[in-house]
Amino acid sequence: MPHKTQIFQVSTLYGAATLAAALDAGLFGPREGARRILLVSNNAAIPETALRLDEMHGYERISGRFDSVISWNEAIRPHHPSSWGPRGNDLPLWQRAFRLAWGIGERDLVELAVESIQVNPARALAAIFSEAALHVYADGLMSYGPTREKLPLTLARRIQRLLHLDLIPGLTPLLLSEFGVEPEVVPDAAFRAVLDEISRDAADDPRLAPVVAERPTAVLLGQYLAAINILSAQEEEDLHVRMLTGAARAGHRSVVFKPHPTAPAGYTAALSKAAADAGVRLTVLDAPLLAETLYHHCAPELVVGCFSTAMVTASAYYDVPIARVGTALVTERLKPYPNSNRVPLAVVDHLVPDLELGESPARIDAAPATLSPLVRAIGFCMQPKTYAELREPTETWLRANLASVPRYYFPELRLTELGLPGSRPQLRAKLQVRRARRVVRRAVRRGAGRK
Numbered sequence: 213m214p215h216k217t218q219i220f221q222v223s224t225l226y227g228a229a230t231l232a233a234a235l236d237a238g239l240f241g242p243r244e245g246a247r248r249i250l251l252v253s254n255n256a257a258i259p260e261t262a263l264r265l266d267e268m269h270g271y272e273r274i275s276g277r278f279d280s281v282i283s284w285n286e287a288i289r290p291h292h293p294s295s296w297g298p299r300g301n302d303l304p305l306w307q308r309a310f311r312l313a314w315g316i317g318e319r320d321l322v323e324l325a326v327e328s329i330q331v332n333p334a335r336a337l338a339a340i341f342s343e344a345a346l347h348v349y350a351d352g353l354m355s356y357g358p359t360r361e362k363l364p365l366t367l368a369r370r371i372q373r374l375l376h377l378d379l380i381p382g383l384t385p386l387l388l389s390e391f392g393v394e395p396e397v398v399p400d401a402a403f404r405a406v407l408d409e410i411s412r413d414a415a416d417d418p419r420l421a422p423v424v425a426e427r428p429t430a431v432l433l434g435q436y437l438a439a440i441n442i443l444s445a446q447e448e449e450d451l452h453v454r455m456l457t458g459a460a461r462a463g464h465r466s467v468v469f470k471p472h473p474t475a476p477a478g479y480t481a482a483l484s485k486a487a488a489d490a491g492v493r494l495t496v497l498d499a500p501l502l503a504e505t506l507y508h509h510c511a512p513e514l515v516v517g518c519f520s521t522a523m524v525t526a527s528a529y530y531d532v533p534i535a536r537v538g539t540a541l542v543t544e545r546l547k548p549y550p551n552s553n554r555v556p557l558a559v560v561d562h563l564v565p566d567l568e569l570g571e572s573p574a575r576i577d578a579a580p581a582t583l584s585p586l587v588r589a590i591g592f593c594m595q596p597k598t599y600a601e602l603r604e605p606t607e608t609w610l611r612a613n614l615a616s617v618p619r620y621y622f623p624e625l626r627l628t629e630l631g632l633p634g635s636r637p638q639l640r641a642k643l644q645v646r647r648a649r650r651v652v653r654r655a656v657r658r659g660a661g662r663k
């Protein structure tokens with residue numbers, strides 16, 4: 213009888229924790245039923261200079277759940293994990309090579325658990341192990357948004373399920389729903405147990421001790437939006453200062469800032485000055501640990517962020533009130549409209565109190581009835597061809613609600629492009645002229661090419 217090998221591809225500790233919780237909950241079958249490989253991918257732009265997964269607290273505890281750990285970066289060196297994919301004719305050779313290198317028998321059955329099936333390295337693995345059943349896991353708010361790339365039907369039919377955390381109870385993921393892929397929740401208790409395990413592993417880190425000693429009542433979560441060209445470096449610096457100012461205005465005098473792992477050191481200089489001006493004691497925690505570890509050891513009274521998933525986990529798993537800053541600005545800057553950050557931003561903007569407007573921080577409970585129709589309307593506008601069946605309900609919803617929601621959810625240009633309620637006739641005429649000119653230019657170029 214053939215043996216089974218399960219390959220679990222991860223690129224973040226949060227994702228690895230999600231998989232660990234799924235394993236502990238028995239969602240991948242009994243431990244003795246298969247050989248398990250943890251395949252680690254560092255997808256940073258320059259992997260050699262980025263923080264490695266094995267440098268983070270809790271990694272050893274998670275990796276102990278697997279029979280072996282393999283570096284995908286080493287396996288495909290000198291190629292980059294985000295850009296490399298095998299040529300079609302080479303697929304059998306690559307599968308044979310990896311089976312041999314990773315000790316997988318020629319007749320062994322293979323199962324893949326991957327993140328972000330739309331892109332590499334998940335797409336590359338799915339192509340190489342072309343007979344493998346696929347399990348997709350989503351470790352954050354992006355699971356509630358649409359599939360960002362059109363998947364070949366042959367690939368989509370292999371996906372068994374979408375594993376996700378129940379961050380917003382009552383909100384069903386849109387991701388992969390166009391193929392009838394069923395979402396399956398990773399149990400809250402299992403995930404919280406893994407987070408506690410990771411937190412205990414970090415208890416002796418000397419960088420954590422002074423933070424705990426300061427007894428901060430508020431945590432600020434940094435995001436590195438300049439790196440993906442959404443904000444300028446100055447705007448992102450200002451965003452962090454706005455978070456601190458909002459926390460100070462709410463009465464917090466001891467604050468800890470958890471920067472994004474790839475944020476430049478200069479970001480905290482401006483924050484330190486703002487803290488001094490506001491009379492706030494600021495501690496910067498630049499250590500290789502999850503924000504959830506900070507919640508575990510400091511028990512803050514407030515977590516402030518823009519649209520980080522770590523904001524929502526603070527509420528969902530640590531019962532900490534949360535507040536947002538800057539979601540309107542970031543949403544307005546998102547380009548193109550199908551940017552996969554759009555739904556996470558909308559979810560946070562819709563549910564989480566705005567600290568700068570003086571709204572009281574709050575915990576997120578079950579999704580209100582208003583959230584799902586909003587998410588699906590945005591999802592349709594992002595990917596109208598993929599979710600064509602949502603056009604009619606989106607039109608109905610827009611007619612009834614467009615006037616009462618922030619216009620940055622549905623820019624006039626996008627509504628006009630799709631011919632939806634809220635379109636402007638004059639703008640539609642201009643778009644039609646532009647399209648006609650493009651058609652003419654293409655026809656002229658084709659004609660010139662035949663000569």
